[in-house]
Structures are given as structure tokens and as C-alpha cells.
Amino acid sequence: MGITKSEHFTDHQNELANVLKALGHPARVAIVEYLIQHKQCICGDIVNELPLSQATISQHLRELKQVGVIQGNIEGNSICYCLNPQVFEQITQFMGIVIESVTKNKCC
């Protein structure tokens, strides 16, 4: 098979999984870290930063944009990308719930 059975899971589970999957690649983590440091970027900045082709970087940026991790604004010739905080707040909330649950009781 190879197809994830999304229809069996809740919207919340699918959405959260999609965002985490998008962040689950070292190049995309590196892009986010670049944006933490530089606040914004254009595709070419990342092409200069990472040892991947322009086509590959463009693809990674699209994936991050698709799940709302970054947003892009057209600026003349190029597209200015920056981080979208909302998604990270969602993830942090989920992680907080996990941590709260775990610290309450020891493991089996």
C-alpha cells in the first residue's frame, strides 16, 4: 500500500500530523532556523545557504507554505518569506498538554 489512511483519523490529528511532517526534514528545519535568525528570506538566500538545488529549495518552501509554517509576499521580482507564528503556537499547545500529562504520573 503506502497510503496513509487519513479518513480514519480526526481533522485535528491529520492537520497536526501534516504540520509536524512538514517540519520533519532537516532542510526545512534549517529554513525555519534561518528565518529565526534573519526574520525573512527569498528563495535565493536559502539556495546560497544550503547544499541543495534551486528546484529542491523551492519545493521545500512550498511544503512549508502549504501547511502555514511560512507565508510569502510578492516583492517585485522575488517572494519574501517569513514565519507564521500561529502554527507554532498550536504545536506548542499540543506539546504542553503532553508534558502536563506526563509529569503528573510516572511511567509503567
Add this chain to the structure above:
Amino acid sequence: MGITKSEHFTDHQNELANVLKALGHPARVAIVEYLIQHKQCICGDIVNELPLSQATISQHLRELKQVGVIQGNIEGNSICYCLNPQVFEQITQFMGIVIESVTKNKCC
């Protein structure tokens, strides 16, 4: 190709990406949510909960265990799984840095 160029990224980037990738599947999100509610589980509990085969559930549990999201303790016949808080604290820290960075300045 299809092979991630891990060697070009830092250990931190690869490790974080691996954990996020492991959490980036709705079934594995569902397993974590089950553990939030029930504190612990055996493989069979999840098999009863999700519409996936025993073999598939076992595989998902192994992936979560491999990156340290859960830990398993042998208890007689079965294996008791529970959440490992450390990993989530790492992720939360990363998310916190992102949020802090973003709230400081507006997007382009």
C-alpha cells in the same frame, strides 16, 4: 533520488527533524493522544482503538520508540508503553524560540 542528504545538516537539525517526522503521521498522533488520556498502553490497546492491523500498529510504536517519544517496559507477557517527556520539552523549546523570534517583528 529520494534520499535525504542528512550529512549536510547539523546533528541538532537531523535529530529534531527525526522526532518531528515520527510525530508527523495521524496514527502516531493518535497513539500519543491515547497515552495522554490513558497514561499507558499495550500494543493491543491501540489495535483495538485504531483501524489498522496489529503489524502496522507495532511498526508505528517502534518508530515512536526509536526517536524517544515513548518508552516500553516488559511486563510479563506484554510491553507497557508510556510517553517520554524529555523529547516534548526539546520540541517545545524549539517552538518557543520560533515564537519569540516572530513576535518581535512583523513579516515582510
Add this chain to the structure above:
DNA sequence: AAATTATATCGTAATATTGCAATATAGATT
């Protein structure tokens, strides 16, 4: 010790992801 219960692993098919060269698109500059 045979049967039962619980989980893991193997093998395999279907699908998804990663990466890149080549090409397309679109605004800016000359």
C-alpha cells in the same frame, strides 16, 4: 508440554518523498 496470548519481524505491494536538470513564468532592467 501443548495451547493461548501478546508482540515483533519478514516479505511484499502500493504510494509518497527527495532531489535535480530542464524548462516555464513573471517582474525588472537595459
Add this chain to the structure above:
DNA sequence: AATCTATATTGCAATATTACGATATAATTT
């Protein structure tokens, strides 16, 4: 309008993931 610059898309090959049936392993019960 031709050229340049920046990014996106297409097509493809290599690899990874997802899922499951069948089988293996290992402790428990009868």
C-alpha cells in the same frame, strides 16, 4: 522588446514510507 533575475513547475529516477498477511518469538496458562 530583448535580456536579466528570481522563482516555480514538470518529468524523472532513486529511495522511503505505509500497510498488511504470514510467520516468528516469548511469556502465560491450562
